[in-house]
Amino acid sequence: MFSILPILVFIEILNFGILRTIFCSSSWKTQTIIYQNTLDENKKVEFQMLNKGAFGYRRRTVEVNYITNWFFISKEKGIYNSNWKKVNLEVNELGLK
Template sequence: MSLFLFDIFDLFQTKIGFLKALFYYGILILPIPLLIMEFKANRNLSEPILRKGIPILTIIGLIYLNPLKILFHTQTWKTQTVELINENKENHKVEFQMKDVGALGYAKRNAEVYYLTKHFYLVLSENYDDRNFIETDWKRVDQNINEIGLK
């Protein structure tokens, strides 16, 4: 659940689209059968209410976050260009990224990211400014990656 919240708020990201979609659809679908199973089970009313409360609170939280927004969040950010690389830590980069949002086109961002592995990374800043990187240990590379496959 914490990975879901980190991803919703763009703190922790993955590039594995199938894993992200599976996790999101599971979060959307799983609380409903859990709640039904809890109410169908023959239990005393003295059973802890927490068992029923967790699926109910999860459903309320999902409604608050808007299920359609969650479905549109299943797409992963794809790197188009690596603009800057930190000379001391090669996993620390500034990238131009795009995400397919269906009929709305592509969402775009310049993000300062720190790669934990090849497929998992932390987003340190979504609004990078060139002035923040003047006279520091950054090297401009402007390497074209084109993960989305645009021509």
């Protein structure tokens, strides 16, 4: 009994790690660019969605500062004053109808 228990625990740790890696491999996809900064075109406010598979979609609205096409910084809360213009540009990276 005591020799089987550590083996079962080790198998469960491996199983959880592999499943977690598979399910967390997706990334946030931009659906709509809501605002764009008039002073810096690399700053945008985006509505993003994350596909959780059978669990549906998670949604968020974030301010994104693009440093390059592949590297950006996002933050949940922002102050949107007169430096922002409303663009409502549909991107639809998830390909939803």
